[in-house]
Amino acid sequence: MRILYACLSLGLPLAAAAQPVAAPAPPSVLSAPTRLDPAWQQRSREMFKTAIEIPTVAGRGEMPRLAEYLAGQFRAAGWRDQDIEIIPHEGMEGDSTVTMIVRWPAARAARQPMLLLAHMDVVEARREDWQQDPFEFIERDGYFYGRGTLDNKQGVIGIAAALIKLRQSGFRPNRDLIAVFTGDEETAGNGATLAAERLKNAELALNFDVGGGSYTRDGRPLGYGLQTAEKTYRTYAFTATNRGGHSSRPRPDNAIYDLADGLKRLQTHRFEPMLNDTTRAYFTERAKQEGSNALGEAMRRWLANPEDGAAADLIEASELEVGMTRTRCVATRLDGGHADNALPQRATATVNCRIMPGIDPASVAAELQQVAGIQAKVTATDEPPWSAPSPLRSDVLNAYRAAVQAIHGPRMVIVPQMSTGATDGLFFRAAGVPVYGVSGEWIISPDDERAHGLDERIPVRAFYDNIVHVETMIRRLAR
Numbered sequence: 001m002r003i004l005y006a007c008l009s010l011g012l013p014l015a016a017a018a019q020p021v022a023a024p025a026p027p028s029v030l031s032a033p034t035r036l037d038p039a040w041q042q043r044s045r046e047m048f049k050t051a052i053e054i055p056t057v058a059g060r061g062e063m064p065r066l067a068e069y070l071a072g073q074f075r076a077a078g079w080r081d082q083d084i085e086i087i088p089h090e091g092m093e094g095d096s097t098v099t100m101i102v103r104w105p106a107a108r109a110a111r112q113p114m115l116l117l118a119h120m121d122v123v124e125a126r127r128e129d130w131q132q133d134p135f136e137f138i139e140r141d142g143y144f145y146g147r148g149t150l151d152n153k154q155g156v157i158g159i160a161a162a163l164i165k166l167r168q169s170g171f172r173p174n175r176d177l178i179a180v181f182t183g184d185e186e187t188a189g190n191g192a193t194l195a196a197e198r199l200k201n202a203e204l205a206l207n208f209d210v211g212g213g214s215y216t217r218d219g220r221p222l223g224y225g226l227q228t229a230e231k232t233y234r235t236y237a238f239t240a241t242n243r244g245g246h247s248s249r250p251r252p253d254n255a256i257y258d259l260a261d262g263l264k265r266l267q268t269h270r271f272e273p274m275l276n277d278t279t280r281a282y283f284t285e286r287a288k289q290e291g292s293n294a295l296g297e298a299m300r301r302w303l304a305n306p307e308d309g310a311a312a313d314l315i316e317a318s319e320l321e322v323g324m325t326r327t328r329c330v331a332t333r334l335d336g337g338h339a340d341n342a343l344p345q346r347a348t349a350t351v352n353c354r355i356m357p358g359i360d361p362a363s364v365a366a367e368l369q370q371v372a373g374i375q376a377k378v379t380a381t382d383e384p385p386w387s388a389p390s391p392l393r394s395d396v397l398n399a400y401r402a403a404v405q406a407i408h409g410p411r412m413v414i415v416p417q418m419s420t421g422a423t424d425g426l427f428f429r430a431a432g433v434p435v436y437g438v439s440g441e442w443i444i445s446p447d448d449e450r451a452h453g454l455d456e457r458i459p460v461r462a463f464y465d466n467i468v469h470v471e472t473m474i475r476r477l478a479r
Contacts, residue, residue, distance in 0.1 A: 028219055029215050029219045029444065029459075030141075030142035030143075030444070030459055030460070030461060031142060031461070032461060033461075034407075034461050034464040034465050034468065035406075035407065035465070035468045036464040036465070036467055036468050040161065040165060040467070041464055043161070044157060044161040044463075044464065044467055047073060047157050047160065047161060048137070048144065048149075048153065048154070048157045048463065049137040050069055051066060051069070051070075051120075051148065051153045051156060051157055052135065052136075052137040052144075052146035052147070052148055052149060052153055053135055053136065053137050053146070054066045054069070054135075055122075055135045055147070056120050056121050056122055056148070056183070057121070057122060057123070057124050057125075058091055058092055058095050058097070058121065058124075058184065058186065058187050059095055061096065063097045063098045063120060063121065063183040064086065064088075064098050066120050067086045067098050067100045067120065067181070067183070068086070070100065070102075070156070070160055070181065071084050071086060071100070071102075073160060073164065074102055074160070074163075074164070077163075077164040077167055077168065078167060079102065079104070083102065083103040083104070083105065084100075084101075084102050084103075085100065085101040085102075086098050086099075086100050087099050087100070087101065087191075087194065089183075089190055089191060089194055090188075090190060091183065091184035091187055091188050091190060091191075092184060092187035092188040095184075095187070095188075097121070097183035097184045097190075097191065098183045098191075099180070099181065099182045099183050099184075099191030099192075099194060099195055100120070100179075100180070100181040100182075100183075101178060101179070101180055101181075101195060101198070101199075102163075102178070102179040102181075103176060103177070103178050104163060104167070104173060104176065104177040104178070105176050106172070106173045106174055106175050106176050106177075106478075107172060108174070109174065109175050109176055110174045110175065111174060111175040111203060111478075112175060112201060112202060112203035113175055113176035113177070113178050113199070113201065113202045113203065114175055114176070114177055114178070114202065114203060114204055114205070114206065114474075114477060114478055115178050115179075115180055115199060115202045115204070115205035115206065115428070115433065116159045116163075116177065116178065116179045116180065116205075116206055116208065116470075116474075117155075117180050117182075117205055117206065117207040117208060117209060117423075117424050117425065117428070117435070118152050118155030118156040118158070118159055118179075118180075118181055118182075118207075118208045118209055119152050119155070119156070119181065119182045119183070119184075119185035119186070119191075119209060119424060120152075120153070120156055120181050120182065120183050121182070121183050121184055121185055121186050121187070122147045122148040122151065122152075122153070122186065123147070123151075123186050123452050125147040125456075129454055130454055130455055131454075131455050132145060132455070134146060134147040134456070135147055139460060142459060142460055142461070143457040143458065143459055143460060144457060144458050144459075144460055144463055145455060145456070145457045146456065146457075147456055148456070149456050149457055149458040149463075150441065150443075150449070150450060150451040150456055150457070150458050151209070151451035151452060151456070152185070152208070152209045154441055154458055154462075154463050154466055155208035155209050155439060155441075155466075156181055157463075157467075158208055158440070158441075158463075158466040158467050158469070158470045159179050159181075159208055159470055160179070161467045161470075162467050162470035162471040162474060163177065163179060163474075165467070165471060166471060166474060166475070171474075171475065171479075173474070173478040173479070174478055174479060175203070175478050177474065177478055178199060178202065180192075180195045180199070180205075180424075182195065182424050185209070185423065185424050189384065189422075189424065189426070189427055191424075192424035192426075192427035192428065193385075193427050195427075195428075196427045196428045196430070196431035196433065197431060199428075199433070200428075200431040200432055200433055202428075202433050203433075203434075204393070204396065204433065204434045204435070204436065205425065205428050205433050205434070205435045205436070206396075206435075206436055206438050206473060206477075207227070207423060207424065207425045207435050207436065207437045207438065207439075208438065208439045208440075208466075208470065209423050209424065209425075209437070209439065210225075210227045210230075210419055210423050210425070210437035210439060211224065211225050211226060211227050211400075211417075211436075211437035211438045211439040211440075212224065212225065212439040212440070212441045212442060212443070213225070213404065213408070213412060213441075213442040213443075214442055214443050214444070214445065214446050215442065215443075215444050215445070216444075216445060217444060217445050221408055221409070221411050221412040221413075222446070223285075223412065223413045223414070223415050224400070224404045224408075224412055224413070224414050224415070224442075225414075225415055225416075225417035225437070226396075226397060226400050226414055226415065226416050226417060226436065226437065226438060227416075227417050227418070227419055227425070227436065227437025227438075228277075228278045228389050228390045228391075228392055228416050228417070228418070228435075228436060228437070229276065229278045229279075229357045229388075229389030229390065229417075229418040229419070230357065230418060230419035230420075230421065230422055230423060230425060230426055230429075231323070231327075231354040231355055231356060231357065231418070231419065231420050231421070231422065232354070232355040232356075232357070232359070232361060232384065232385075232386035232387075232422070232426070233352070233353070233354055233355070233384055233421075233422045234352075234353045234355055234361045234364065234365075234380060234382065234383075234384065234386075235350060235351070235352050235353070235380070235381045235382050236329075236350075236351045236353065236365060236368055236378050236379065236380055236381065237348055237349070237350060237351070237378070237379050237381050238259060238262055238263065238266075238331075238348065238349040238351055238368075238372050238376045238377075238378055239259075239346065239347070239348045239376060239377050239378075239379070240255040240256070240258040240259040240262070240346070240347045240348075240375055240376040240377075241255055241345065241346050241377075242254060242255040242258070242343065242344060242345055242346070243345070244342055244343045244344065244345035245342070245343040246341070246342065246343065247340070247341045247342055247343055248341075250343065251343070254343060254344060255336065255337075255343075255344040255345060255346055255347040256336045256337065256344045256347045258347070258373075258375035258376055259336065259347040259348070259349055259375075259376055261373065261375070262349075262371065262372035262373050262375070262376045263331050263349055265371045265372070265373070266329065266330075266331060266351065266368070266371050266372070267331075269329075269371050270313065270316075270326065271326045271327040271328070271329075271364075271367065272309075272326060273302070273306070273309055273312035273313075273316070273325040273326045274306070274325075274326060274356055275302075275303075275306050276356075276357060276358070276389050276418070277389065277391075277392055277416075278357075278389050278392070278416045278417065278418045279324060279325075279418050280303065281392070281415070281416040282324070282415055282416055282417055282418065283299045283302070283303055283315075283324075284303060285413065285415045286299055286321075286415075287299035287300050287303065294314070295314070295315065295318055295321075298311045298312075298314035298315050299311075299315060302315060302325075312325045312326070322420075323354055323420035324418065324420065326356060327353060327354065327355045327356050327359060327364060328353070328354050328420075329351050329352065329353040329354075329364070329368065330351065330352060330353075331349050331350070331351050332350050332351070332352045333349065333350035334347075334348070334349050334350075335347070335348045335349075336348065350381075351368065351378075353368075354420050354421070355386065357386075357387065357388055357389045357418065358386075358387070358388035358389065359386070360386070361380070361386055365378055365380060384422070384426065385426060385427055385429075385430030385431075386426075386430065387426065387429035387430045388429075389418070390429060390434035390435055390436060391434060392416060393434070393436070395476075395477065396436045396438070396477070397414065398476075399438075399472075399473050399476035399477050400414060400436075400438050400473065401414045402472065402476060403438075403440060403468075403469045403472035403473050403476070404440065404469070406468075406472060407440070407465050407468060407469060408442075417437070419437070423437070425437065438473060439466065439469075440465060440466040440468070440469025440470060440473075441458060441462050441463070441465075441466045442459070442462045442465070443458070443459070443462070444459065
């Protein structure tokens with residue numbers, strides 16, 4: 001997962017969101033009982049510990065070890081060898097990794113397959129930066145600590161444990177259930193590309209890498225996000241060239257200056273704001289939560305009149321809502337010149353864009369070329385897929401609401417969300433499979449979300465709750 005909890009600041013004032021991480025939540029939130037029985041708590045904890053302590057970081061070659069461990073768990077629970085695939089493939093920059101596909105065929109399939117998505121890989125973590133070894137599984141103060149506890153091994157184990165538990169209970173799905181555990185979601189996305197091509201006949205996919213919910217530090221439920229859309233990511237190079245010369249004889253034309261002029265225009269450029277079904281539903285709920293303050297009023301103005309660009313600008317200026325109203329592009333890297341005493345012959349900037357769902361990246365490139373000006377050339381440096389939002393399905397929404405509220409009560413609201421980052425779901429949507437981010441995990445306060453960060457952790461209860469949540473979702477959508 002590249003961005004987690006895209007809208008879990010629901011109802012949290014901006015001042016609170018900007019505060020440093022405070023003390024843990026009160027014991028009533030962290031220590032409330034889970035519906036998962038003790039035997040399954042012990043078994044799933046052992047699976048989680050094993051998964052966390054295998055450092056599935058790009059370049060370390062550990063992905064097959066985790067896949068084989070999971071395969072052993074499925075085989076022991078009755079899965080046949082022919083229903084478990086571990087597929088070696090190339091990751092980023094030639095790195096070797098694997099993607100795992102586990103099938104539970106329905107005895108009499110009445111519907112098309114349903115996919116269950118999560119990823120095994122994690123981002124790098126350095127021991128010297130953390131309070132403890134990032135690849136040691138530690139339970140402390142009501143939390144499980146370790147790289148991947150949030151992103152996304154709780155999703156992998158949540159799916160695996162729920163499937164095994166369902167099978168042992170005698171559950172009979174009315175459609176094939178197919179778990180897809182990728183090995184390069186954090187980098188190349190080749191595993192998702194491969195799996196999406198193989199499994200594009202699926203009716204839908206549940207993505208347990210995104211969605212999720214949050215409480216405030218004093219124990220108030222903030223809400224759960226149902227992800228139905230995510231932005232496309234695309235990287236462009238702004239390149240200015242020049243004939244160069246000796247630095248002792250400068251001229252007005254200069255590759256670095258030309259590039260800098262284009263980047264200053266990019267800094268102030270704003271793409272046209274736009275609403276889709278997902279963001280309209282999101283801002284409708286957010287406007288209620290913000291009440292009569294300036295941000296809430298701006299949301300109501302924009303919902304009433306999508307042509308009100310000034311209202312959209314006010315929303316976009318909020319640190320809580322950056323990227324939610326439009327395509328955004330930002331300069332992230334620079335490279336220029338070739339010698340201290342020479343006029344630069346070339347200067348290049350890397351510009352990373354997060355493009356609204358359904359927008360052709362070619363149109364974004366054309367707009368960026370106008371921004372860069374004639375002195376710089378804009379070229380795409382990658383070509384990831386792009387797709388429209390998944391339709392808001394009532395069966396998925398109702399199943400998600402039922403699963404969430406069975407654990408957290410009716411005060412935990414469900415809000416459709418658009419991720420400003422990208423997940424494996426992007427590749428499945430591009431292949432024509434509707435994808436829904438429906439994670440059951442939760443955290444204490446949006447400003448304590450530690451995916452990709454230091455001392456990553458998840459509440460112990462949240463890990464166990466997620467297994468019950470996944471089981472409930474499957475029962476409701478595959479019975």
